[in-house]
Amino acid sequence: MFGIKDLLLNILIIIIGILIYYSIKIEQRFQKLIIGLISVTATVACMIFPFTIVPGNIYDLRSIPILLGFLYGGYEVGLADLLAALLYRYGLGGYGFYTALYSAIALVGLTVFFVPLYQTLNRKRRILTAMAIAFSTSLLIALIGYYRIHELVPDSKENILVFFAGFCFLHVLAMWVSVHLIENMRENKAMEIEMQKAEKLHVLGELAASIAHEIRNPMTVVRGFVQLLCSREVSEEDKRYMKLIIDELDRAEEIINDYLSLTKPQIEKAETFDVVEHVRHIANVLSSCAKPRNVEIEMKGDSSCSLTTNQVRFSQVLVNLMKNGIEAMTKGGTLQVFVCRKDEHVIIEIIDTGVGMTRDEINRLGTPFYSTKEKGTGLGLMASYRIVQLMNGKIQVDSEKGKGTCFSIILPQSSRKEI
Numbered sequence: 001m002f003g004i005k006d007l008l009l010n011i012l013i014i015i016i017g018i019l020i021y022y023s024i025k026i027e028q029r030f031q032k033l034i035i036g037l038i039s040v041t042a043t044v045a046c047m048i049f050p051f052t053i054v055p056g057n058i059y060d061l062r063s064i065p066i067l068l069g070f071l072y073g074g075y076e077v078g079l080a081d082l083l084a085a086l087l088y089r090y091g092l093g094g095y096g097f098y099t100a101l102y103s104a105i106a107l108v109g110l111t112v113f114f115v116p117l118y119q120t121l122n123r124k125r126r127i128l129t130a131m132a133i134a135f136s137t138s139l140l141i142a143l144i145g146y147y148r149i150h151e152l153v154p155d156s157k158e159n160i161l162v163f164f165a166g167f168c169f170l171h172v173l174a175m176w177v178s179v180h181l182i183e184n185m186r187e188n189k190a191m192e193i194e195m196q197k198a199e200k201l202h203v204l205g206e207l208a209a210s211i212a213h214e215i216r217n218p219m220t221v222v223r224g225f226v227q228l229l230c231s232r233e234v235s236e237e238d239k240r241y242m243k244l245i246i247d248e249l250d251r252a253e254e255i256i257n258d259y260l261s262l263t264k265p266q267i268e269k270a271e272t273f274d275v276v277e278h279v280r281h282i283a284n285v286l287s288s289c290a291k292p293r294n295v296e297i298e299m300k301g302d303s304s305c306s307l308t309t310n311q312v313r314f315s316q317v318l319v320n321l322m323k324n325g326i327e328a329m330t331k332g333g334t335l336q337v338f339v340c341r342k343d344e345h346v347i348i349e350i351i352d353t354g355v356g357m358t359r360d361e362i363n364r365l366g367t368p369f370y371s372t373k374e375k376g377t378g379l380g381l382m383a384s385y386r387i388v389q390l391m392n393g394k395i396q397v398d399s400e401k402g403k404g405t406c407f408s409i410i411l412p413q414s415s416r417k418e419i
């Protein structure tokens with residue numbers, strides 16, 4: 001009475017689909033397409049090999065790949081699966097098409113609200129939610145199919161009970177197996193990416209440390225001679241060129257510093273200094289690059305704010321974040337910098353009214369070489385995050401696309417751990 005072989009085949013089809021997806025390397029832009037292709041194939045394959053719960057009726061687990069399509073691929077994928085299922089069912093002909101159609105409507109109605117929410121949940125909640133959705137959709141689909149059962153096996157209450165319990169249980173079980181597998185595979189993939197990233201950073205660090213020193217020395221010599229030439233009687237045009245040379249040399253120096261921050265923590269002395277005074281000094285230095293962009297730097301702060309850490313590294317973080325703020329304000333404006341003390345922490349807020357970022361963009365901050373600028377390196381934030389982390393502090397970002405961004409550096413007043 002129970003088509004156990006075909007039931008297992010249905011589950012196997014779904015599992016094979018998941019395994020195929022995670023064993024091939026897919027470019028980001030093709031991900032949805034591949035999820036769509038795999039889930040459509042799994043949906044139709046489940047329908048080709050249906051199983052029996054009570055005599056005279058055939059069922060399949062098609063709603064599992066469809067639900068997985070919705071939850072992991074989004075609306076487009078889920079709807080493509082549904083359409084494929086309906087077209088195939090229509091091709092088979094008969095009364096069953098309407099049952100399939102009503103079931104499809106019920107499934108969409110129950111799932112549609114969970115799609116945007118699903119990926120924001122944690123792993124445990126995702127598994128529970130997927131199982132709850134599988135249970136409720138299968139119950140609804142079973143109710144819709146009940147009329148057919150009733151017509152075909154009118155007197156058998158036992159059959160109906162077996163049908164309802166079996167149908168729902170199988171769906172929840174299949175969903176549990178699938179979601180567990182997907183979540184495990186996802187975690188493995190994320191770990192693999194993390195390891196690759198760490199390896200990349202390691203290589204970068206080694207490379208940076210070995211060449212930075214060699215390059216810095218000749219650069220310092222060149223800068224010195226250009227400055228010397230600048231102080232002589234030269235035409236205005238030549239002066240302009242020399243200033244450009246110095247600016248570019250400074251930029252190169254900053255890039256080298258950022259690279260160097262990625263190397264292993266170096267033993268550098270921590271010292272106690274006044275944060276407000278220091279931030280004011282950095283703001284003054286940066287005003288030369290803010291002015292041409294019509295950006296004013298406004299600074300407010302608690303005068304009794306001291307910090308014990310490595311001052312050079314701290315300056316590097318400030319310069320990176322403030323420069324980013326200035327560069328984000330393409331139409332000019334005021335960059336606000338606030339310094340305050342809270343409990344045992346010093347908080348420096350850098351607020352711009354620039355282009356702002358979406359949640360996705362915020363999530364990418366600090367990843368190696370992520371930059372949206374033509375001349376950007378994508379190193380500044382990565383180095384800053386690392387330095388602040390070494391100082392036992394953290395950087396928080398609050399941003400709204402088109403409105404502006406607030407970067408908050410939160411540091412313990414005394415990060416005696418030497419970096």
Ligand code: ADP
Pocket residue numbers: 320324325328352354355356357365366370371372373375376377378379380381382405
């Ligand atoms: P770079 O400045 O060289 O591009 P960063 O690591 O400093 O590299 O910044 C990486 C990216 O983060 C920038 O290209 C930009 O897209 C984004 N970003 C950083 N700060 C801001 C900000 N204040 N406003 C908007 N986008 C920002």
Ligand code: MG
Pocket residue numbers: 320323324380381
């Ligand atoms: Mg930058």
